[in-house]
Amino acid sequence: HPMWLPDEALRPLGERRVLVAAGIDDPVVATVVAEVRAATARWGGAVTVASPDASLTGDEVRGHDVVLALVPSSTAPDEPTRALADDVPTASGSFGVLREGATTTVLGLDSPGLLYGLHHLVRAGAAAAEGDTPLTWYAPTNDVRMLDHWDNVDVHPVMGQVERGYAGGSIFYADGRVREDLSRVASYGRLLGSVGINAVAINNVNVHRTEARLLTDGLPDVARIADLFRPHGIRVHLSVSFAAPMTVGGLPTSDPLDPDVQAWWAARVADVYDAVPDFGGFVVKADSEGQPGPFAYGRDHADGANLLARALKPFGGTVFWRAFVYDHKQDWRDRSTDRARAAHDHFSPLDGRFDDNVVLQVKYGPTDFQTREPVSPVIAAMPRTRLAVELQVTQEYTGQQKHAVWLGPQWSEILRFPLSGDGPDGGRPGGRTVADVAAGTAGPPDARRAGLVAVSNVGDDAFWTGHPLAQANLYTFARLAWDPSADPQTLLDEWIGLTFPDADPVVRETLHRVLDDSWRTYEDYTAPLGVGFMVRPGHHYGPDVDGYEYTPWGTYHFADRDGIGVDRTRATGTGFTGQFPAPWRDAYEDVTTCPDELLLFFHHVPWSHVLHSGVSVAQHVYDTHWEGAARTVENAAAWDAIAGQVPADLHARVAERLAEQVRSAHEWRDQLRTYVFRHSGIPDATGRTVY
Numbered sequence: 001h002p003m004w005l006p007d008e009a010l011r012p013l014g015e016r017r018v019l020v021a022a023g024i025d026d027p028v029v030a031t032v033v034a035e036v037r038a039a040t041a042r043w044g045g046a047v048t049v050a051s052p053d054a055s056l057t058g059d060e061v062r063g064h065d066v067v068l069a070l071v072p073s074s075t076a077p078d079e080p081t082r083a084l085a086d087d088v089p090t091a092s093g094s095f096g097v098l099r100e101g102a103t104t105t106v107l108g109l110d111s112p113g114l115l116y117g118l119h120h121l122v123r124a125g126a127a128a129a130e131g132d133t134p135l136t137w138y139a140p141t142n143d144v145r146m147l148d149h150w151d152n153v154d155v156h157p158v159m160g161q162v163e164r165g166y167a168g169g170s171i172f173y174a175d176g177r178v179r180e181d182l183s184r185v186a187s188y189g190r191l192l193g194s195v196g197i198n199a200v201a202i203n204n205v206n207v208h209r210t211e212a213r214l215l216t217d218g219l220p221d222v223a224r225i226a227d228l229f230r231p232h233g234i235r236v237h238l239s240v241s242f243a244a245p246m247t248v249g250g251l252p253t254s255d256p257l258d259p260d261v262q263a264w265w266a267a268r269v270a271d272v273y274d275a276v277p278d279f280g281g282f283v284v285k286a287d288s289e290g291q292p293g294p295f296a297y298g299r300d301h302a303d304g305a306n307l308l309a310r311a312l313k314p315f316g317g318t319v320f321w322r323a324f325v326y327d328h329k330q331d332w333r334d335r336s337t338d339r340a341r342a343a344h345d346h347f348s349p350l351d352g353r354f355d356d357n358v359v360l361q362v363k364y365g366p367t368d369f370q371t372r373e374p375v376s377p378v379i380a381a382m383p384r385t386r387l388a389v390e391l392q393v394t395q396e397y398t399g400q401q402k403h404a405v406w407l408g409p410q411w412s413e414i415l416r417f418p419l420s421g422d423g424p425d426g427g428r429p430g431g432r433t434v435a436d437v438a439a440g441t442a443g444p445p446d447a448r449r450a451g452l453v454a455v456s457n458v459g460d461d462a463f464w465t466g467h468p469l470a471q472a473n474l475y476t477f478a479r480l481a482w483d484p485s486a487d488p489q490t491l492l493d494e495w496i497g498l499t500f501p502d503a504d505p506v507v508r509e510t511l512h513r514v515l516d517d518s519w520r521t522y523e524d525y526t527a528p529l530g531v532g533f534m535v536r537p538g539h540h541y542g543p544d545v546d547g548y549e550y551t552p553w554g555t556y557h558f559a560d561r562d563g564i565g566v567d568r569t570r571a572t573g574t575g576f577t578g579q580f581p582a583p584w585r586d587a588y589e590d591v592t593t594c595p596d597e598l599l600l601f602f603h604h605v606p607w608s609h610v611l612h613s614g615v616s617v618a619q620h621v622y623d624t625h626w627e628g629a630a631r632t633v634e635n636a637a638a639w640d641a642i643a644g645q646v647p648a649d650l651h652a653r654v655a656e657r658l659a660e661q662v663r664s665a666h667e668w669r670d671q672l673r674t675y676v677f678r679h680s681g682i683p684d685a686t687g688r689t690v691y
């Protein structure tokens with residue numbers, strides 16, 4: 001399945017006379033030429049490839065409908081150069097678009113910029129050939145636009161081939177090694193390049209035995225994978241184990257301050273760059289969920305990250321060091337330990353100690369990719385650290401690609417969240433948002449930029465993502481990584497337009513209807529009011545209200561006959577609210593100003609507590625679960641009604657998943673409503689069935 005690049009989506013471009021004036025020996029330019037060649041061959045247009053040095057006359061340019069050129073090649077005192085203004089952006093990947101007379105000109109600042117400019121035209125479709133527009137520049141907000149794969153080389157006995165993967169096996173690995181046939185990887189690279197992704201990590205952050213050897217014996221295969229991503233402007237990264245000097249290298253220690261350990265990493269990195277000259281760097285999960293780390297040697301995470309950063313520095317590589325560090329073996333009887341506090345407790349004292357080629361990779365929330373969490377206070381606490389925000393495109397806690405849950409609104413809300421502002425009703429204009437911190441624009445002007453990282457939802461499934469509609473999540477993430485201020489609805493529209501280019505308007509309406517509010521619908525029938533983890537332990541699918549209540553994982557809701565929720569206040573609870581900057585530390589502290597949707601994350605309240613919405617906590621659960629489950633039935637019916645208007649295999653796959661969503665949503669509905677009734681004794685005021 002071609003996802004958002006079916007042949008038809010390239011038709012408006014393929015029907016034109018296109019001139020590409022750029023050096024074809026650049027692999028990304030070669031991709032641009034190949035795209036244009038294929039599209040024009042298919043749709044009847046024509047392509048001319050000119051040397052970048054050829055000074056083109058105005059007539060030569062005007063003889064084409066579309067001109068694709070690099071900025072440096074356009075400095076001759078002729079068109080299209082005279083349009084070049086001073087305000088050319090500097091970020092790699094930037095491009096300008098101009099339309100005069102019958103010619104649309106795309107100027108790439110560099111070869112990725114040319115590729116992104118090409119796909120800008122593809123997205124615009126026929127509209128790209130209408131009217132005159134002055135030169136307009138487009139620059140990515142984030143330098144880092146990355147996807148992490150949690151793919152294992154070996155099939156893991158519990159987690160399988162892809163940890164938290166809901167789309168079949170890995171596109172990289174099969175039968176315990178890197179696949180011979182990597183054609184899916186080539187297609188994937190093309191798709192990602194078309195939406196501006198520029199970095200991929202190809203193995204799980206939980207690094208097991210075989211995977212640790214990608215760094216050594218596996219390098220020729222890593223190089224094969226890098227060769228397939230390079231033409232799309234994407235650099236390959238590896239997740240590495242902090243204990244590799246011992247487990248792979250045979251040293252007696254992995255102490256980051258040990259000179260032999262430092263020399264070992266320096267030598268490994270040199271080998272990696274021999275094999276992959278444009279290697280991106282490492283991703284590291286250390287001292288987390290059993291992964292080794294610097295704590296074993298009494299060192300901190302700055303020592304650990306800088307060890308790897310210094311090895312990578314001479315080659316221009318980056319360390320993505322994850323802040324997902326907490327005690328996963330806590331005692332549920334101990335009410336003072338709060339998992340939500342852990343990342344801030346560990347990392348905020350280290351601000352300013354990380355080398356400039358370290359990016360601290362912070363999950364958006366303080367616990368773990370739940371449907372609803374506050375933003376992580378770590379994001380506000382590290383002004384002297386490059387920081388990337390990590391999202392989860394793979395739907396571990398949001399329906400596992402069985403439920404249609406489009407996460408664009410969730411991500412947009414997180415990215416727009418004002419870390420400093422006037423209060424819960426909205427930020428002060430000019431206040432720093434999560435997106436500003438990730439982009440690096442909140443810091444000093446010379447601050448090194450970072451961006452967004454997400455866990456990919458792709459596997460070897462025919463539709464790539466298991467649920468075909470989950471492709472919209474991958475698309476939306478990539479486009480938000482380019483521009484976090486983009487309206488998610490517009491991005492969904494783009495995705496629909498590209499993926500279903502010939503569809504009847506009713507198809508577009510149906511897709512919007514099923515997806516627009518799907519995140520809130522999912523929230524409605526699953527975990528209420530910011531409480532999380534009411535899922536089946538282990539695989540995390542389906543309801544289990546008390547499943548995690550007496551486990552070591554630090555994920556409790558403390559429901560009893562009187563009430564529910566976690567007291568994280570400074571006054572009487574764990575003090576987590578104190579990790580937030582003003583005004584949030586006070587807004588969250590006070591039950592009267594805490595937003596409803598986060599109430600149970602911050603407070604333990606009686607079942608009868610009345611929300612801002614005017615209903616009690618108990619009644620809120622009764623209502624939202626009933627209504628959320630009912631909406632899944634309406635969505636399934638709406639989808640049935642467009643049978644025959646989208647490809648049959650795709651229609652069938654979505655229909656099968658929507659049916660499972662209906663079943664599962666009713667299971668959630670009935671368990672949650674019944675749980676609340678049995679614990680609180682409060683009846684549902686509407687008299688609907690509780691069991």
Ligand code: GCW
Binds near residue numbers: 163368
């Ligand atoms: O959400 C949790 C997952 C783990 C994952 C971990 C992490 C890769 O349940 O499967 O491990 O987060 O982000 O490291």
